[in-house]
Each structure stands twice: as C-alpha cells, then as structure tokens.
Amino acid sequence: MKFLTTLCMAALASALFRMLVPENKLSKQISILIAGVFLLTGITAVSGVELDLDTEQYRAEIDGASSEIGGNVNKSLQEQVCREMSDKIYKLLNERGIFPKEIHIAANISGLYSISITQVELVFSSGEQAAANAAADILKAELSPEILIKTDVKE
Numbered sequence: 001m002k003f004l005t006t007l008c009m010a011a012l013a014s015a016l017f018r019m020l021v022p023e024n025k026l027s028k029q030i031s032i033l034i035a036g037v038f039l040l041t042g043i044t045a046v047s048g049v050e051l052d053l054d055t056e057q058y059r060a061e062i063d064g065a066s067s068e069i070g071g072n073v074n075k076s077l078q079e080q081v082c083r084e085m086s087d088k089i090y091k092l093l094n095e096r097g098i099f100p101k102e103i104h105i106a107a108n109i110s111g112l113y114s115i116s117i118t119q120v121e122l123v124f125s126s127g128e129q130a131a132a133n134a135a136a137d138i139l140k141a142e143l144s145p146e147i148l149i150k151t152d153v154k155e
Contacts (some may be wrong), residue, residue, distance in 0.1 A: 001084050004040075006041060006044075009041075010037070010038050010041035010042065011038065013037075014034045014035070014037070014038045015036075017048055031057040045109035060086045074127050077109060077115070078107050078109055078115075081105075081107045081115055082106075085107070085117055085120075086103045086104075086105050087133070089103050089105075089120065089122075089139065090103060092139075092142065093122075093135050093138065094140065096138060097132075098131050098134060098135045098138070099104060100122045100123060100124055100131075100132075101123045101125050101130075101133060101154070102122075102123035103118055103120065103121070103122055103123070104119075104120070104121040104123070105117060105121075106118045106119035106120075106121075113129070116146075117143075117144075117147050118146075118147065118148065119141065119147065119149075119150065120133050120139060120147055120148070120149050120150070121146040121149075121150040121152060122139075122149075122150070122152070122153070123135070123149045123151075123152045123153075123154060124151065124152070124153045124154070125153070125154060126154060126155045127153075128153060129153050132152075132153050133151070135151065136149050
C-alpha cells in the first residue's frame with residue numbers, strides 16, 4: 001500500500017510541476033528533471049529504501065572532530081602564549097641585571113577569544129634571594145594584579 005501511495009503522490013507532484021512550467025526553452029530541461037525525480041521516487045518505493053536526511057549523526061562526528069582539533073589548537077596556542085610571555089619576562093629582567101634560571105607561565109584559555117595569564121613562577125639558583133625579591137617587585141609593577149607571581153630559590 002505504501003508503494004502505491006508513494007507512486008501516486010509522485011505522479012501528482014510531477015503533473016502539477018509540468019503544469020507550472022512555462023513554455024520556453026527551459027521546459028525540456030525542467031521536464032527531464034521532473035521525470036528524474038519521479039523515477040527516483042519510484043525506485044526508492046520499489047526497493048524499500050528510505051532516504052534518511054537526519055544529519056544529527058554527522059553533526060556529532062563533526063563536533064567530535066572539531067573538539068579534538070580545538071583541543072590541539074588550544075594547547076598549541078597556550079604553549080605559544082606562555083613561550084612569548086616567558087621571553088618578554090626574560091628580556092625585562094635581563095635588562096635590569098636579573099637572570100632567573102627558569103620562568104614558568106600558567107595560561108588559561110576559557111573561551112574563543114579569552115586567554116589569560118594566571119601565574120608566573122620565577123626559579124633562581126641558591127643564594128639569589130635578593131634577585132628573586134627584586135624580580136617579583138618588578139613583575140608586580142609591570143603585570144596585572146590578577147597574575148600571581150611566585151619566586152622559588154633552589155638550594
């Protein structure tokens with residue numbers, strides 16, 4: 001019964017479209033298109049194949065891939081931001097005669113265009129407590145108050 005219903009609906013739709021086609025040079029192309037749609041409807045009705053136009057599955061696969069790509073981009077961007085910030089801090093401190101052993105930057109990416117530096121940790125060799133305190137004072141003056149500045153003197 002579904003087969004006959006599908007064919008009748010396709011035949012009625014094809015006849016209606018043929019009536020609406022104006023008499024001009026495109027009428028042959030439109031008639032071929034309508035015949036193709038009718039044949040496709042007949043073939044799908046006979047074979048029992050239903051065309052599933054639900055894109056949720058594909059959207060989920062694309063979202064999964066994009067979140068994986070987004071994670072890689074976020075990590076890469078975070079590394080780049082930390083590296084550039086570290087280089088700027090090295091340069092700033094070196095200009096003032098302070099040479100930290102290591103600089104660790106903690107960055108947070110919490111949105112599409114939201115990147116924030118949350119912490120700067122300076123590591124100095126043993127015996128450089130005065131340099132560590134001076135470096136912390138310099139960074140507190142230069143950086144935002146929201147950034148936590150820590151110093152660590154390795155013994």
